[in-house]
Amino acid sequence: MDTPTDSANGFPAGNYTPFGYLDNPYHTLWLNNSGVIRSAPPSGFRFREHHTVLQLAAAVNGRSYCQPADFETAGLHSAYHSKNIFSYDWKIGALKFSASYFLESDRAQGLNCEVKIANHGSAAAMVEVRALLSVPRLDFDHYTAGTLPGGALIRRFAEGPLYLLYTDAENVFRAVSSSPAGVAAFMSEGKRERLQDRAISVEGDFMAAILSCSLAVSPGTERAFRFTLIRDAAQAAALGKARAALEYFDRRRAELREDDARFWSRCPQLVGDWPEVWKRGLVYDFETLRMNVRRPIGAYQRHWDGMAAAIPRSVLGETALDMLAYSYADPETAKEVLFGLFADALAPNVPCMREDGSVNMVSESGAECGTAPSWCLPSLTIRSIYARTRDRKWAQALYPYLEEFMRWWLENRTHPDGAFFFDNSWESGQDQSSRFQIEQETGGAGVQHLEPVDLHAAVADFAGLLSQFAGLLNLQEADEWQKTQEKYRQGLRKYWTGQGFRDIDRRSGRHTEADFAYLWLPYLFDLTDAKQNAALRQKLRTPEYQSLKSWANWPPGFQAVVESAWAMGERVLQAEHVANQMDYLYGWWDRRAWETPNALPRAWGHIDRPANLLEYHPRKWDESFGMIDRSTNPHAPPREHADPMPGVAAEQWHNREGKPAGMENYGWGATLPIHLIRGVVGYRDLPPGAEEAGFLLAPSLPSTVLQPGNRLGMRNLHFANIDFEVMYEIKENGQLRAMLSWRSPTPAALTARIEGKQVAASVGKQTSGSLAYTIENHGTSEIILAE
Numbered sequence: 001m002d003t004p005t006d007s008a009n010g011f012p013a014g015n016y017t018p019f020g021y022l023d024n025p026y027h028t029l030w031l032n033n034s035g036v037i038r039s040a041p042p043s044g045f046r047f048r049e050h051h052t053v054l055q056l057a058a059a060v061n062g063r064s065y066c067q068p069a070d071f072e073t074a075g076l077h078s079a080y081h082s083k084n085i086f087s088y089d090w091k092i093g094a095l096k097f098s099a100s101y102f103l104e105s106d107r108a109q110g111l112n113c114e115v116k117i118a119n120h121g122s123a124a125a126m127v128e129v130r131a132l133l134s135v136p137r138l139d140f141d142h143y144t145a146g147t148l149p150g151g152a153l154i155r156r157f158a159e160g161p162l163y164l165l166y167t168d169a170e171n172v173f174r175a176v177s178s179s180p181a182g183v184a185a186f187m188s189e190g191k192r193e194r195l196q197d198r199a200i201s202v203e204g205d206f207m208a209a210i211l212s213c214s215l216a217v218s219p220g221t222e223r224a225f226r227f228t229l230i231r232d233a234a235q236a237a238a239l240g241k242a243r244a245a246l247e248y249f250d251r252r253r254a255e256l257r258e259d260d261a262r263f264w265s266r267c268p269q270l271v272g273d274w275p276e277v278w279k280r281g282l283v284y285d286f287e288t289l290r291m292n293v294r295r296p297i298g299a300y301q302r303h304w305d306g307m308a309a310a311i312p313r314s315v316l317g318e319t320a321l322d323m324l325a326y327s328y329a330d331p332e333t334a335k336e337v338l339f340g341l342f343a344d345a346l347a348p349n350v351p352c353m354r355e356d357g358s359v360n361m362v363s364e365s366g367a368e369c370g371t372a373p374s375w376c377l378p379s380l381t382i383r384s385i386y387a388r389t390r391d392r393k394w395a396q397a398l399y400p401y402l403e404e405f406m407r408w409w410l411e412n413r414t415h416p417d418g419a420f421f422f423d424n425s426w427e428s429g430q431d432q433s434s435r436f437q438i439e440q441e442t443g444g445a446g447v448q449h450l451e452p453v454d455l456h457a458a459v460a461d462f463a464g465l466l467s468q469f470a471g472l473l474n475l476q477e478a479d480e481w482q483k484t485q486e487k488y489r490q491g492l493r494k495y496w497t498g499q500g501f502r503d504i505d506r507r508s509g510r511h512t513e514a515d516f517a518y519l520w521l522p523y524l525f526d527l528t529d530a531k532q533n534a535a536l537r538q539k540l541r542t543p544e545y546q547s548l549k550s551w552a553n554w555p556p557g558f559q560a561v562v563e564s565a566w567a568m569g570e571r572v573l574q575a576e577h578v579a580n581q582m583d584y585l586y587g588w589w590d591r592r593a594w595e596t597p598n599a600l601p602r603a604w605g606h607i608d609r610p611a612n613l614l615e616y617h618p619r620k621w622d623e624s625f626g627m628i629d630r631s632t633n634p635h636a637p638p639r640e641h642a643d644p645m646p647g648v649a650a651e652q653w654h655n656r657e658g659k660p661a662g663m664e665n666y667g668w669g670a671t672l673p674i675h676l677i678r679g680v681v682g683y684r685d686l687p688p689g690a691e692e693a694g695f696l697l698a699p700s701l702p703s704t705v706l707q708p709g710n711r712l713g714m715r716n717l718h719f720a721n722i723d724f725e726v727m728y729e730i731k732e733n734g735q736l737r738a739m740l741s742w743r744s745p746t747p748a749a750l751t752a753r754i755e756g757k758q759v760a761a762s763v764g765k766q767t768s769g770s771l772a773y774t775i776e777n778h779g780t781s782e783i784i785l786a787e
Contacts, residue, residue: 011260014280016081017590020647021665023083023291024108028355029311031298034108036310042068043088045101052135054229057187059128060092066188083291084256094121102256104245114226119217127217129225133165133209143207145176146198152176152209165209166242167227173212183208267329272711281586288649288670289326298355302340309665313360316350317375317429322667324381325674335394342401348408363424364444374458375429376556379465387685390720399469406462420455421448435514451504453495457521460488468688489527517560524564540570553654555668562675571700571778578675579702588660591646681714694784695719699728701777708732721745738775743768749786
């Protein structure tokens with residue numbers, strides 16, 4: 001097996017869905033609400049602000065390709081699908097088209113586009129590329145539009161943004177129109193009769209600007225049409241930016257490609273005989289996570305996790321889960337984000353916060369809240385990142401904040417008898433959950449009557465983390481925190497019913513009946529005894545739990561289930577659950593058609609179901625949530641029943657109809673890579689307190705890929721300063737041949753052990769090398785590093 005090369009991999013080429021987002025890196029809710037930038041079927045993009053849509057059509061030898069069905073028959077897909085650059089690719093006869101979009105600057109004031117046409121045939125072709133910018137009228141907005149040399153613009157009568165569509169190409173037709181029918185006739189048939197050099201829209205609901213370029217494409221040649229869309233406050237400034245965007249077009253695109261190459265040269269990628277949809281799904285997830293890592297702005301001094309790209313805010317739980325996934329690709333940024341989460345917090349309990357410093361989660365009592373140490377398992381994330389990076393300086397910088405956080409919970413969320421409580425269900429992360437045994441008008445209602453198992457177990461584990469870090473740093477608090485962990489480990493006994501762990505309702509003094517994934521945290525955190533473990537194993541083998549139907553809706557619940565199953569030795573079960581989830585979700589992210597079954601009538605198609613390119617609606621469409629906003633349209637489908645766009649991860653993995661739902665481009669929706677890496681490929685951390693440096697390789701390959709001869713691997717994995725790739729070859733007897741290749745900037749020696757016995761070792765210390773050994777599927781090997 002070859003060792004990984006030092007060259008950048010670049011963005012992984014593929015046949016991706018023609019839906020997705022471009023990252024608007026400085027977009028925030030309050031300080032810079034410049035909006036999400038989202039694909040507009042069939043081949044364009046939409047600015048959220050004023051719902052401005054940039055769309056393309058093409059005519060080849062007089063035949064127009066305008067509607068989604070035209071592009072579908074031409075094999076529309078995306079060959080490049082990163083947060084920085086998005087392409088639409090299709091083929092008409094011997095002509096290969098690629099329309100590439102990217103922002104003209106990080107401040108998202110412009111969108112660049114280049115349409116390339118390559119002729120692979122033997123006959124010349126005449127191609128016309130038509131670019132359409134359309135703006136629906138909102139409320140009392142009135143628009144004026146006109147042409148100018150090189151472009152066409154749309155602006156309000158009064159203050160507000162100006163939109164300029166501009167090119168430096170020759171042989172360009174420019175026009176504007178307030179007539180939807182006239183624009184439709186041009187885009188679909190090339191008719192120009194109802195297009196003008198100047199137009200206004202006062203009573204109407206529509207305004208459009210058009211650029212069209214005719215290109216003769218000879219056999220064996222490639223032609224291109226490039227243009228930019230600029231939004232600005234004044235015409236002179238917009239023209240200056242448009243000319244600069246075209247002048248620096250190639251340089252800007254090269255910078256973005258280099259950024260993609262840097263990321264993907266380090267980001268885990270599946271290699272070998274895995275399902276192709278899994279390979280693409282991993283890309284959708286990591287690109288979603290990239291878009292949710294936001295630039296420093298306002299109260300955030302460092303990179304921060306926005307949780308949801310459209311309405312970013314910082315939340316401890318969601319950041320922890322997102323950064324566990326992101327750390328496998330970019331551990332340095334993940335460490336920065338987690339440190340900043342605590343360092344930039346308004347208070348020790350890390351209240352949920354917007355970029356302007358406003359608190360995003362206030363209870364009915366007025367308390368400024370953050371999520372609990374139980375929600376999304378922040379102690380697991382921090383411990384895992386430290387185990388893989390071995391960054392003592394990071395642990396030292398983070399430790400005071402973690403200690404302050406834990407002391408806050410011990411002092412502010414315990415009853416006089418020491419029992420823990422959540423102030424409200426939002427704080428638990430389980431908004432208005434029935435586990436709290438009361439009616440809740442809001443998630444801010446008080447729930448102090450419930451003693452929660454998950455919080456108690458998480459505090460015990462967090463104390464263990466603090467003891468580990470204090471010991472690492474030679475601090476005297478190490479013993480204190482070890483005793484605290486043991487105290488709460490023993491305290492879990494009162495929650496044990498003989499069948500499982502249950503919350504206690506202090507009003508009655510009895511255990512509640514609620515049973516759900518977060519009550520398994522004592523098992524996940526290794527706080528249980530053999531009898532308790534046996535009870536969970538028995539439960540996991542029942543049909544109800546093996547189906548996982550009611551447990552896989554939300555990423556935090558799925559994490560609790562599969563990590564608990566792994567801890568209990570139910571490796572086959574957890575691997576099959578991960579595989580089933582990947583088959584379903586990655587198939588959903590990769591869809592080539594986007595339908596919203598509960599969508600609005602066809603008049604809304606311009607926004608949600610583009611059966612016709614030019615359908616539009618004049619009323620408000622709020623994409624701050626990436627979906628229909630019922631506050632401005634009472635007839636819209638409920639948020640949880642609107643199908644999210646493919647190409648990015650969604651907030652909820654399964655709704656009541658068994659489909660993904662909720663907000664698009666949502667960080668924790670993109671955390672399946674955690675379970676692929678940990679639960680299937682089997683790259684896991686050594687147990688806390690391990691005396692040697694190293695990691696586990698514990699493959700649990702699901703049945704669907706266990707064909708003899710298959711080679712199943714992952715590149716771009718990292719431990720300390722070592723980069724490695726693992727490949728499993730499936731043998732006829734069902735065993736696996738594990739092959740690990742690695743490189744290191746300094747000489748190092750690696751040894752593989754199974755059940756304490758050495759099965760492979762490098763020859764002395766080297767800067768690169770490989771190991772190979774036989775292992776059972778669902779077996780465990782230790783890879784030990786000697787530097």
